[in-house]
Amino acid sequence: MTTMTTLSAAAPDASIGITWAQTIILSIVQGLTEFLPVSSSGHLRIISQLLWGKDAGASFTAVVQLGTELAVLVFFAKDIWRILTGWFxxxxxxxxxxxxxRMGWMVIVGTLPIAIIGVLAKDAIRDNLRNLWITATVLILFSFVFIAAEKYGRRKRDFEELTMKDAIIMGLAQCLALIPGVSRSGGTVSAGLFLNLDREVATRFSFLLAIPAVFAAGIFSLPDAFDPAAGQAASGAxxxxGTAIAFVVGYASIAWLLxxxxxxxxxxxAAYRIPVGLIVMALLGFGVMSAV
Structure with a gap:
């Protein structure tokens, strides 16, 4: 208790900016958790508060996510090139x-929901939804969605059987990732499983669906990352x-997850998320961590 209190008290104020230790640790966490259905934004939020008593901020997260999405571009370069050339x-x-x-249009249409909601709900995403009680609760509750998707999904449909309906439903599910604790891949893959897609097919399409949304969010958040309205500022270096670290670690994470x-x-x-959520709730309840 004393150690955590000391860490929080010594944590840098938002006006001081993110330290290099924060940059390295949080970028590694981003790379490890972006593609796993454990919520990278939730983990960044928890670790920031636990180690430094401060929320690095949604803008820093969005920019560093560019590294993990670059990893997707490299890993799926052949598939992406084939889809782009086929679409044009x-x-x-x-x-x-x-x-x-058709796949090109599926990615475009599937991206629209999160693009619209992300812009309209920007302030809530950067402030209200980053409360750690929400993150911990969602980590636990959404785990049961994974379990239900695995139990009831028949996992019989292949990649060539993807339809626009699948893209729209998975695109809507991707919007849940705006809440720290849900997980982008967890939401979209669970939706795919409920649609009876093969697990690997749902995972691959989840990666493709994330590319436009994450790149747009990262570029849109660049100005705010240097001078954030909420969270800590970061330098260009x-x-x-951070983006480079997230790229390297993220590339390895993609290969492992597939x-x-x-x-x-x-x-x-789910067996990992539920205990983490309960631990965070305990730390919040005993005052070791602050929810905001």
Whole structure:
């Protein structure tokens, strides 16, 4: 109790800015947790408060996420190039409108819900929804969504069977990731499982669906990361290094997760999320951590 209180008391004020220790640790956490269904924003929020008694802020998180999305671009470069070329070809030639053309539109349409809600609810996302009681509660409750998705989803539909309906539903589910504790991949993959998609198919489409939204959020948040209305400011060097760290760690996380989901249930992550949520609640209840 005394140690945590001392850490919080010595933590830098938002006006002082993020330290290099924070930058490195939080960027590693971002890379490790962005693609796992454990909520990267939730973990960044928890670790920031636990170690430094301060919330680094949604803008810092959004910018560093660019590193993990660059990892997606590199990892799925062939798939992304094929979809892009197929989409552009289909725009000008009806005869070329195959699956890749449709996939391009599925990603675009599936991104619209989070783009609209992200802009309209920007203030709530950066302030009100970052309360740690909310994060801890969502970590626990949404774990049961994973369990239900695994239990009731038949996991029989392949990648070529994806439809616009799937994209819209998974796109709506992606909006839940705006709440720290839900998890972008957890929300979209669970929706995919309920739609009877194969687990690996749902995971791959989840990655593709995240690319436009995360890049837009990161670029949109760049000015605020230097001079945030909420959270701590970061320097250009810190954001650059943080993005690079998140890229390297994130690339390894993608490779591991795709191998894992090929043979294991998402329910394993629920077994991790529930104890973490309970621990955070206990720390909040005993005053070791502050909720805001």
């Amino acid at each position: 070809a289909g725009l000008f030639n009806k005869e070329a409108r195959g699956f890749d053309y 810190q954001l650059l290094v 191998k894992f989901v090929a043979h294991h249930s998402f329910s394993w992550f």
